Amino acid sequence: MPLLEIRGLQIDYGSVRVVDGVSLSVDEGETLCLVGESGCGKSVTALSIARLLATPPARYAGGEILLQGRDVLRMSSVELRNIRGGVVSYVFQEPGASLNPVMRIGAQIREMLTEHRPAWANENEIIRLLKLVGIPAPESRIREYPHQLSGGMQQRAMIAMALASEPKLLIADEPTTALDVTIQAQIIELLRELQQQLGMAILLITHNLGIVGDIADRVAVMYAGQIVEEAAADTLLRQPLHPYTQALIRSVPHIGRERQRLESIPGAVPVPGNWPAGCRFEPRCPVAHPECATNPPRLADAKPDRRVRCPFWE
């Protein structure tokens, strides 16, 4: 049984559908990257896993989210409390905005421990966690406020807090986007090490295909509320099947490649509520067939262990 299995998830904001039939699964100890551009529904999908979306305006319109076999969408508020921060922990994009500015770092981590592992809510454990995420001199850091830490250190503190409950699944939503390149590399390295050490599963949400090769076991690519391709990370990067994935990979500038024009994808990402009737990538697709404009393609098995939402992948 996979640790997390999402089946046909549909989420509406008012009358606008933003997530349209997303299915994916994460096994224990596995790293899945969910890749997509802004507005594709990747963050909403991630937040829905612990039912963190404010309802209203959001509405779970269909599907199920099975966490360790139990449907999150049918859980009582008490059960949800245990899931949130217990089985599933989150790390968000802006560490500065996610930490409480008027609470000391140590106290924020202690809060998590008191809630989920009360026997361990002591200073030694807090220091151990801060050491685990590579914060130097943790004994003095626990008495500091978030603004006294740099962006990279704040993100490490966030990760320490997320790990405090020993989660089975760590959901990291663009954890490095707000950070500098050299700090980005540090955080990705840290997540990789922590996973090897602690064996938790990671669901990493990113728009940066470059991170995928560094950390992911598997990748799911989202476009306009749907998953368009899913495969093992190295297979997907080496041989993308969906025209969107192919175009996305080609549009990233590379260091050391002959200077040529970048292959850009024409047009813009369609906004929710205004998705094309057939294949959602059809208006921008370089290899679209006439029937693509009317027939919405299914996410079908293409090769062993690969799914692609394009009937013309061959």
Add this chain to the structure above:
Amino acid sequence: MPLLEIQSLQVHFPVTQGVLAQKRAWVRAVEDVSFTLEPGEALGLVGESGCGKTTLGRAILRLIEPTAGRIVFKGEDITHLSANSLRARRREFQMIFQDPYSSLDPRMTLGDIIGEALDIHRLVPSTIARTARVSELLESVGLERAHAQRYPHEFSGGQRQRVGIARALAVEPKLIVCDEPVSALDVSIQAQVINLLQDLQHERGMAYLFISHDLAVVEHLCRRVLVMYLGRVVEAGEIREICRTPHHPYTQALLSAVPVVDCDSKRQRIVLKGDVPSPIHPPNGCPFHPRCPIAEARCRTERPELVETSPGRWTACHLVRGQ
């Protein structure tokens, strides 16, 4: 004659405290930066946040006043030019900003945003000519003439960045300072804007000072690059050469940290320890020594000068000098 010559430019900001705003310390944002930019050249300026690249870009256009050094534009020293004389010169150097959401006035139509530049410099004799010129500019950046009547909120990030580019182009500048023009955009849109900037440069022969944290983007657009760290240039030269064989340990780490779409990665990276030090208290000696993997004793006390280590290559590192 170079289009732009920067000589030992320095920008310090006072840190004030208390009701009397006493100056307690200085943020040394830009320290002793010199370079030249030829007409039609695209020069890259790379570094992490806080390294002073944006301050440098703004100081060159005198949007921030430099505290020392000289800015020579087309042979004329503009460092101390009065506001009035400067306004006339501004026609020749423009800027494109990072955030296309906050750099366009939400209450102005695209026509007015672009037309304002034409009005200020009295470039169009009549309203008809103004409308015609605005349409032409919109089309040159891939938008439609009908968009002139519409407001910024009706457009996506990529389209807004095109408006910012059209506004800069309106006065036919010789130099455009592009401050992270694609970092706020989606990957598939970034490529469109990079291609547009490249096409415009070929068509109009403008010079770019292209500020970015992304070496891959800079390599795509520029021939030469300056790598900045803590307010100083630590390496300069041809970007292909620098990407192939980076000399300065900071450039090496920066290059290896760039995430690449690559299946054989999970490669060994140089992961720098620690953070960028505060520019209020920069380290003694080489500014990079606290994070440098190969620092020696003298790096802690003696600051390396930027010297030509091989033809066209400039490096500020004690340990590279011998090579």
